[in-house]
Amino acid sequence: MSNTLLQVEGLSKSFMIPAGVFGKKKLLKAVHNVSFMVEEGKTFSLVGESGCGKSTTGRLISRLIEPNEGEIWLDGEEISSRKEAQLKSMRKKVQMIFQDPYASLNPRMKVRDIIAEPLAIHTNLSKAERYKQVSEILDVVGLSEYHANRYAHEFSGGQRQRIGIARALIMKPKLIIADEPVSALDVSIQAQILNLLKDLQEQFKLTYLFISHDLSVVEHISDYIGVMYLGTIVESGPKEEIFSNPKHPYTKALLSSIPIPDPRLRRERIILHGDLPSPVNPPSGCRFHTRCPVAMDICKVTEPAVYHDETTGQLAACHLLES
Numbered sequence: 515m516s517n518t519l520l521q522v523e524g525l526s527k528s529f530m531i532p533a534g535v536f537g538k539k540k541l542l543k544a545v546h547n548v549s550f551m552v553e554e555g556k557t558f559s560l561v562g563e564s565g566c567g568k569s570t571t572g573r574l575i576s577r578l579i580e581p582n583e584g585e586i587w588l589d590g591e592e593i594s595s596r597k598e599a600q601l602k603s604m605r606k607k608v609q610m611i612f613q614d615p616y617a618s619l620n621p622r623m624k625v626r627d628i629i630a631e632p633l634a635i636h637t638n639l640s641k642a643e644r645y646k647q648v649s650e651i652l653d654v655v656g657l658s659e660y661h662a663n664r665y666a667h668e669f670s671g672g673q674r675q676r677i678g679i680a681r682a683l684i685m686k687p688k689l690i691i692a693d694e695p696v697s698a699l700d701v702s703i704q705a706q707i708l709n710l711l712k713d714l715q716e717q718f719k720l721t722y723l724f725i726s727h728d729l730s731v732v733e734h735i736s737d738y739i740g741v742m743y744l745g746t747i748v749e750s751g752p753k754e755e756i757f758s759n760p761k762h763p764y765t766k767a768l769l770s771s772i773p774i775p776d777p778r779l780r781r782e783r784i785i786l787h788g789d790l791p792s793p794v795n796p797p798s799g800c801r802f803h804t805r806c807p808v809a810m811d812i813c814k815v816t817e818p819a820v821y822h823d824e825t826t827g828q829l830a831a832c833h834l835l836e837s
């Protein structure tokens with residue numbers, strides 16, 4: 515039987531933003547009523563256009579920020595409203611990997627010290643013991659002692675991401691939140707890093723929350739996928755079902771934009787018209803109605819309920835699915 519490592523329930527987060535010179539401050543609803551669960555050792559991917567709330571969801575779960583509403587259950591403990599002093603054990607269990615490791619790697623530190631830094635902060639290990647662990651982890655991510663003595667700027671993008679992964683792994687986390695970890699890399703390097711993440715998952719029984727704006731990137735690494743639009747999850751379910759049998763019109767549109775090499779299998783591209791609405795003023799009813807190619811009158815006024823397909827395991831919020 516599988517264990518649930520992460521469960522989020524009704525997670526919401528708004529930010530106050532300034533509104534010009536004379537205007538009042540406004541509330542930007544970045545994440546709205548998001549729920550999903552991730553089983554231990556599996557990968558759940560959040561996908562959706564830029565600005566839909568993926569990174570905010572990741573930052574809420576890693577408790578870099580506090581939610582306005584909702585619960586976050588990590589490894590059996592509820593962590594949504596804990597204060598910093600009570601988050602110690604959770605901080606070791608969750609590590610993050612970012613899109614641009616260069617920005618998060620200190621240019622004045624040698625790679626050895628960058629990777630050892632979390633150990634220096636969170637453990638009482640001696641310097642010699644910390645460096646020993648660094649040597650082991652370098653090997654695991656495909657780097658060597660030679661790299662340990664250098665500075666981050668001496669590395670290529672792919673190698674820098676390996677350093678970022680090593681720094682996350684050294685704490686022996688249970689959950690890794692990888693926020694667009696390959697988006698800044700060339701396609702061939704993307705595949706290498708994705709394969710490395712997949713191997714590491716098997717080797718260390720890691721659980722991933724993988725974040726990407728690109729549905730094609732998450733295809734091979736995911737077990738489950740959650741599709742986000744304007745702060746909400748519009749559809750989630752097993753990867754195979756999302757790719758072969760999408761239920762929500764937004765998922766269908768995203769999928770139709772992925773090129774398929776075989777012309778016989780080519781899908782008709784669904785072009786979404788209109789701009790992404792502002793999360794300061796999200797559309798009434800179904801948030802997708804201003805761009806949905808099959809919107810109906812009811813969509814403008816009534817928020818759709820979540821429909822659960824028990825055969826496929828998909829959840830989708832759309833009036834078309836109501837029977």
Ligand SMILES: Nc1ncnc2c1ncn2[C@@H]1O[C@H](COP(=O)(O)OP(=O)(O)O)[C@@H](O)[C@H]1O
Pocket residue numbers: 529530531542543544562563564565566567568569570571793
């Ligand atoms: N600290 C913040 N203050 C104000 N607005 C923010 C903040 N963080 C994110 N946002 C806004 O929240 C929305 C979701 O952002 P984000 O979670 O970064 O989206 P994504 O990662 O999907 O691109 C965006 O409109 C973004 O501008």
Ligand code: SF4
Pocket residue numbers: 762763764800801802803804806807808809810813818831832833834
């Ligand atoms: S509820 Fe209506 S607008 Fe929303 S996705 Fe379904 S059909 Fe489109």
Ligand SMILES: [Mg+2]
Pocket residue numbers: 565568569570693
């Ligand atoms: Mg982001």
